[in-house]
Amino acid sequence: MLHYISGGQRSGKSDFAVRQALDLSDNPVYLATSRIWDEDHRARVQLHKNSRDTRWENIEEEKYISRLQLENRTVVFDCVTLWLTNFFVDHQYNVADALEEAKSEFERFIQQHFHLIIISNEIGMGVHASTDAGRKFTDLQGWMNQHIARKADKATFMVSGLPLTLK
Structure with missing residues (x-):
């Protein structure tokens, strides 16, 4: 089962996903x-880690998620945007190559x-990106989101902490 959750920054996506996961699994x-x-980002990641209790197994993987053996588990993948950023940067901002590999x-x-x-x-619902790289990444994100949403069994859009069922 694949449940796709999208929405804007601070829309409640992660909290909703965590609650969904805990309804499905004890671990x-x-x-x-x-x-x-950078150090600010490191602190933000640590804050995220600290917010999860001992029921959670934490795995960090920047790109090669298919190497992970997660058979019969409940997994919260957080998040596509940061994951795609790694492909985008590693492909020197080439959208086609990053999208193909992702x-x-x-x-x-x-x-x-x-x-x-x-x-x-x-990210394409907000202010139009002012840089070429920002516009390219917005396109990359949108295309990958569409790909994932097509594969999803269930899709939820989060707005102001409220889940809207799309699929």
């Missing part, structure tokens, strides 16, 4: 995809039999 996995960019990695990952709750941001 879910939290799959964090963020690279640590889609391929995602397809290998979802071959496992598990409950996957995947969080992503809807």
Whole structure:
């Protein structure tokens, strides 16, 4: 089962995903995809880690999620945006190459039999990016979100902490 949760920044996506996971499992996995960019970001990641209790298994993987063996587990994947950033940067901002590699990695990952709750941001609904790289990343994010949403069994859009069922 793949449950796709999207929404804007601070819309309640992660809290909703965590509650969903705990309804499904007593020992879910939290799959964090963020690279640590600076000390402020490191502190934010640590705050996230500290917010989860001992029921959670925390796994950090920046890109190669298909290497993880999560068969029959409940997994919160947080988040597509940070995961895609790693492909985008590693491909020197080439959208086509980053999208191709991310889609391929995602397809290998979802071959496992598990409950996957995947969080992503809807960044194209806000202010138009002022830089070329920002506009390219917005496109990349939108295309990957569409790909994931098509594969999802269930899709939820979060607005102001409220879940709206899309699928």
